[in-house]
Amino acid sequence: MTFSKPQQRSHFLTLGLAFCSLMALLAPRLARAKTTPLALCVDPAGAGGCFTTIQGAVNSVPAGGDAVITIAAGTYLENLTVSGITVSFIGAGVGQTIVDGSVDPSLSTFTFQTQANGELHGMTIQNGGGPIGGNILFDQQSPKTGKGVGSLTIENCEITGGMPAPHYLPEHTVFFWGKSLVVDSTTIANNNVGGLAIYGSPHVYITNTTITGNSTPSNTASAAGCGLRISSGTIVLNNVTITDNHCVGTVGSGHQPTQGGGIWLDFPPKVSMANTVIANNTVAGASPSGPDCWVAGNGLKSKGFNLIEDVSACAIKLLKSDIAPGKDPALSPLQACASTGLEVLAPLTGSPLIASGNPATPKGKVGAAGSSCLPLDECGNTRTAGSCTIGASQ
DSSP states (O other), X not given: OOOOHHHHHHHHXXXXXXXXXXXXXXXXXXXXXXXXXXXXXXOTTOGGGXXXXXXXXXXXXXXXXXXXXXXXXXXXXXXXXXXXXXXXXEOSOTTTEEEEGGGSTTSOSEEEESSOEEXXXXXXXXXXXXXXXXXXXXXXXXXXXXXXXXXXXXXXXXXXXXXXXXXXXXXXXXXXXXXXXXXXXXXXXXXXXXXXXXXXXXXXXXXXXXXXXXXXXXXXXXXXXXXXXEOSSEEEEEEEEEESOEEEOOOSTTOOOOBOSSEEEOSSOEEEEESOEEESOEEESSSOBOSSEEESTTOEEEOSXXXXXXXXXXXXXXXXXXXXXXXXXXXXXXXXXXXXXOEEEEEOTTOTTTTOSOOSOOOOOTTOOOSSOXXXXXXXXXXXXXXXXXXXXX
16 A cells, blocks of 8 residues: 555654554553562661561552562561562571561461562461461452452461461461462461461462461361362462361351361362372361361362372362372371471371372472472472372472
């Protein structure tokens, strides 16, 4: 097509205006992509000009800002609120950087709200008592759809000592209602409000993680999914250990059944699992059922190489590579990894878990679906082809 000179000028002017409009729309996004996160530090003594409290560092981040906060070894008695910003918290390691929420037993140790995003790395998070999410509360919902917004990563952390708030149902030590969640190389253990609860139709990846010893001993209502409770979303479990969690509900007229001591799934979720052990969990209370797992519908799918000790209420189709129900996994008590201090459950000599995982060469990465064992276990030990052990720890 041939344009006259006036038409050419008009055509190029139109293209130029369109290009300028496009760049105007993209400019804020491009600016954000090039923005370097604030680098902040926290030290109990204020060494090196660091903040002395974690909340002080958080409060210095401008609205909508992005920061990496490095936290020195020490115990921080704080109940933290992260609102409207993106923060990566980098601790000195489990048992070294300790964030303790007992200073106000009515609050969670970490609360993420109002379009916040977060990462938690290398720390112990303990003794929170919030009514929802004893130690970690991430509750961000779209006002239009009710679906979750925002992302959270928990890596190389130990989450323990969560306590129930008075007059509330047990709502787990980690409560997530957001868009995406990654839990990797983390231990959620010995909380008296249950382990991890997932809502909001998110995408969730749980890998190399131990969920154990979580219970509801002072519960005065119903209880379900005291290791892992999944109400909605798409969830991938790989090399996960869910054992010795105990749902204690209340008996009597009007109380809901106690279900799924280890894992509980409602109708909406789609959950796939590989190289995972669910065993030795219990239920007690009104009409107890599914000590290891309880599933409504057919939302739980095996991708092979799992051990589920009791499948009586699981509604799962086991594959040939799954270990037949009824076998005890023969795991040690919690013991610290030599390299990281994380507490894990190691398979004892003769355990059916040993070398029963996917025999293919370990591959994949955190935050990706797949049935191969991951290259490293929760302690950071190398997994090799043909000898992968089911669960989080070799």
